[in-house]
Amino acid sequence: MTGRKLIMNFEVTPTSHTLAEYKARGGYATLGKALKMAPADITKEVTASGLLGHGGAAFPVGRKWGVMKPNPGEIHYLCANADEGEPGTFKDRWILENAPHLLVESMLITSYALGVRHAFVYIRGEFDLPYRRIQGAIDEAYAAGLLGKPVPGTDFALDIVVYRGAGSYVCGEASGLITSIEGRKPYPRNRPPRLTVRGLFQKPTVINNVESLANITGIIRMGAEEFRKVGTAKSPGTQLVSISGHIAKPGVYEVEYGYPWVKFLDEDCGGMLHGAKLKCVVPGGISTKVLTRAEIEPLTLCHESVNPAGSGLGSGGMIAIAEGTCMVRFLQVLLRFYHHESCGQCTPCREGMGWMHKIIDRIVAGKGVPEDIERLYAISEANDGTTICGMGDAAGYATVGILNKYRDEFEYWIANGRSKLDGRLECRA
Amino acid sequence: MPRLTIDGREIEAKAGQTVMEAAREHGIFIPYFCWHPQLSVPGNCRICVVGVDDKGGEWVDIACNMPVSEGMVVHTNSEKVRARRKATMQFITLNHPVDCGICDKAGECTLQDYHYEYNGERSVSVDAKVHATKHHDLSERIVLDNERCIQCTRCVRFTREVSKSNGLGMISRADHSLVRAAEDGSFGRDPYSDNVIDICPVGALLSRSFLHKARVWYLKPTASVCPGCSRGCTVNLWHRRPEWRLKAPGMRTANESIDRVTPLENPAVNGPWICNKGRDLAALLGRARAEVAMLKGRPAELQGAIARARALVASARRPVAVVSSWASNEELAAFKASLGARFATFVKADCQPEPGEVVEDALLIRADKNPNTAGARALFGDAPLAIPPDADLVLVWGEGLDFGLIPPGAAIIHLNAWLAPENGHADVFFPVSIQTERDGHYTNFAGVTSAFAKCFPKAAGVADAAALFPALAGAGGGE
Numbered sequence: 001m002t003g004r005k006l007i008m009n010f011e012v013t014p015t016s017h018t019l020a021e022y023k024a025r026g027g028y029a030t031l032g033k034a035l036k037m038a039p040a041d042i043t044k045e046v047t048a049s050g051l052l053g054h055g056g057a058a059f060p061v062g063r064k065w066g067v068m069k070p071n072p073g074e075i076h077y078l079c080a081n082a083d084e085g086e087p088g089t090f091k092d093r094w095i096l097e098n099a100p101h102l103l104v105e106s107m108l109i110t111s112y113a114l115g116v117r118h119a120f121v122y123i124r125g126e127f128d129l130p131y132r133r134i135q136g137a138i139d140e141a142y143a144a145g146l147l148g149k150p151v152p153g154t155d156f157a158l159d160i161v162v163y164r165g166a167g168s169y170v171c172g173e174a175s176g177l178i179t180s181i182e183g184r185k186p187y188p189r190n191r192p193p194r195l196t197v198r199g200l201f202q203k204p205t206v207i208n209n210v211e212s213l214a215n216i217t218g219i220i221r222m223g224a225e226e227f228r229k230v231g232t233a234k235s236p237g238t239q240l241v242s243i244s245g246h247i248a249k250p251g252v253y254e255v256e257y258g259y260p261w262v263k264f265l266d267e268d269c270g271g272m273l274h275g276a277k278l279k280c281v282v283p284g285g286i287s288t289k290v291l292t293r294a295e296i297e298p299l300t301l302c303h304e305s306v307n308p309a310g311s312g313l314g315s316g317g318m319i320a321i322a323e324g325t326c327m328v329r330f331l332q333v334l335l336r337f338y339h340h341e342s343c344g345q346c347t348p349c350r351e352g353m354g355w356m357h358k359i360i361d362r363i364v365a366g367k368g369v370p371e372d373i374e375r376l377y378a379i380s381e382a383n384d385g386t387t388i389c390g391m392g393d394a395a396g397y398a399t400v401g402i403l404n405k406y407r408d409e410f411e412y413w414i415a416n417g418r419s420k421l422d423g424r425l426e427c428r429a
Numbered sequence: 430m431p432r433l434t435i436d437g438r439e440i441e442a443k444a445g446q447t448v449m450e451a452a453r454e455h456g457i458f459i460p461y462f463c464w465h466p467q468l469s470v471p472g473n474c475r476i477c478v479v480g481v482d483d484k485g486g487e488w489v490d491i492a493c494n495m496p497v498s499e500g501m502v503v504h505t506n507s508e509k510v511r512a513r514r515k516a517t518m519q520f521i522t523l524n525h526p527v528d529c530g531i532c533d534k535a536g537e538c539t540l541q542d543y544h545y546e547y548n549g550e551r552s553v554s555v556d557a558k559v560h561a562t563k564h565h566d567l568s569e570r571i572v573l574d575n576e577r578c579i580q581c582t583r584c585v586r587f588t589r590e591v592s593k594s595n596g597l598g599m600i601s602r603a604d605h606s607l608v609r610a611a612e613d614g615s616f617g618r619d620p621y622s623d624n625v626i627d628i629c630p631v632g633a634l635l636s637r638s639f640l641h642k643a644r645v646w647y648l649k650p651t652a653s654v655c656p657g658c659s660r661g662c663t664v665n666l667w668h669r670r671p672e673w674r675l676k677a678p679g680m681r682t683a684n685e686s687i688d689r690v691t692p693l694e695n696p697a698v699n700g701p702w703i704c705n706k707g708r709d710l711a712a713l714l715g716r717a718r719a720e721v722a723m724l725k726g727r728p729a730e731l732q733g734a735i736a737r738a739r740a741l742v743a744s745a746r747r748p749v750a751v752v753s754s755w756a757s758n759e760e761l762a763a764f765k766a767s768l769g770a771r772f773a774t775f776v777k778a779d780c781q782p783e784p785g786e787v788v789e790d791a792l793l794i795r796a797d798k799n800p801n802t803a804g805a806r807a808l809f810g811d812a813p814l815a816i817p818p819d820a821d822l823v824l825v826w827g828e829g830l831d832f833g834l835i836p837p838g839a840a841i842i843h844l845n846a847w848l849a850p851e852n853g854h855a856d857v858f859f860p861v862s863i864q865t866e867r868d869g870h871y872t873n874f875a876g877v878t879s880a881f882a883k884c885f886p887k888a889a890g891v892a893d894a895a896a897l898f899p900a901l902a903g904a905g906g907g908e
Contacts, residue, residue: 344606351520382516
């Protein structure tokens, strides 16, 4: 077991996602409690809970909300970011498929707290079942009178629209996401202004990750004090970890913050595939720096433990990589992705991603030159903090993380024209 | 009013300004590609980075989207800024073909200037450049070279924010992004489309009419006023520099033609834009010219024609003049001074909207297709044109008057710059100069007067109207 559960705390059955079963588990009771509170008190409670965003940057949810000053008569928007495009991440999908009403209830509570009357779920276009489940849940909520007209006994009414994305990595970036909802090419926007000041359709907008929002119901039900008892002092609550790669039991696990990392991999996830040894692990989506087996040995799964090690828990998309995997090929896969997904708006990322991709392709083709490694470092550095959104930085982090730790594999390939590890990406029995 | 320091100079900015705007207002230069004073801020080229002093040291960000704040200390040329700019220039030129040798923009290209200023090194990349369409027809007027494009999106934003045709957009992603015209052809119908050629910081957008016509350093701009409508946009007429004139026989037309027209920025009239009709001034002013004076359709010496006309003026009992709204203020004043008291004078519209032409819009184009109607009316009033039936002499200045309105039996003195069938029907015909052959002023519909200057000498037989009228006024004027 991976500690206490806040979200995956029920048995998944073919009907467990329905309104009836959600209500039977106590669903929508918290909404009633929330609607009796003052909106500002809900924000206060969320701030007190110390909930950190689960989209990747671990930004305190309460701080984001605090910028919104709910003002009756003024338009505010809420968007649930269900784009989940970070490679290796598929945790929001679990919530959308199995607990869609938890998200709907949380969005109702959040909207009430922030003065929102119109909310969006921006869902990844490739998601089919998750889309049908969340749309089904919203339809059920409309039929039950929870959405669309004032919730009985109050004058609070909310509409939720599910917007299916057109399939781009930058659509998951908050400002790219709202630009996409507005019907334009999802070019991220420059800050300032922050989106909580001027966001969707030029109105103040809060955009939270699905998992962040899903925690709201629990926080209001338990109260911030009880919520903080789960997890660690600096990382309260739990994290949904979606683990994939060379691992025996891939899938989504809810892990209480502070859970030992190696224990999680070796016991809960059943160890490495075919009994292989762990080479390194991508902690939370490919944009976080890889950590070697030795590095994760003393770490626990919480921000205050992982961040000092030079990486981050990011979006919880963990990828276990077995001994014998070629990191040059691995980086090639990542850079192909970043090149393909760069939106092309701002110079460093538009040109840098293609450049890095060309260099790594050339190395893999056996035509690398020794300066290529320094060039990859230089391009990563020139992308760090220079782009409109965080994607340029992310590609640089991933590259630098791998280069720092596995430089010998790159040098070997450049010097010998072939991989040190047969260019293996798979893990054989 | 926030006070801030830029490069050691303390300046007072306006609240709500960005560092870029404040710096420009105080004459401090910060480089930019994508930023444009008339367009929104996309912040995508990343060349305008500046450093700001902070507790944790200097941080670097783009100036075009950085609000000014009290007490901030900005550096436009610190070591960090220079390093960042250099890296950005390396990125921008990474896939640029550097084919300046065959590029029309060479010589006035921002990318060239910045390369020498902020980078100056050869490419550090050994990989092949991204290839894209080298010659893509965006419209009948504009050719796009996608390899040269640095994707600053100025052109896209121009069609969205200024001309409002929404004619351009970006397709594809990353370094495969391409500027493309909307499928509905709205860019081809955009009457302001050619402005994107000027605002393109590189040689990606090219004018088909100017394509490979001349290196810009062989040309010189002469300030002028577009006569296409009563907006009177100020323009630069680019023609061959005298020191670079082509000396081969038969090259007079090449040496004395308008090779291209660009806007001359003027906040009081047209801002930095002009319409496509203004770009085609060479065609408008290049129509076949009348170059010989005529008496009843027969060629005559200019002096003979003046003597005949002077006699007509002297003997007329009821002379009427119809003056041109294409005439300059100077010419109109000369007419008024020498003949104004003698003639009953009306102002006529020389040109009417052509079929298919945009008659009027909210941006620049005006329905009155004559440049100096306001100037002429200021001198001669705005009485509707009505030639009295007992008129015995009619002086017709410029084109556009139906000679059928002239009472039979009345003598006609006609001044025109162009070849036209009416020229031969006049008792006396004078070929006169056009605006590229003399200095002058036009007053636009809003009362703003703009100057134009001479570009070329006029042909030998052609008269200047301003010199002609005193000669026609007889003893008191010319003799």
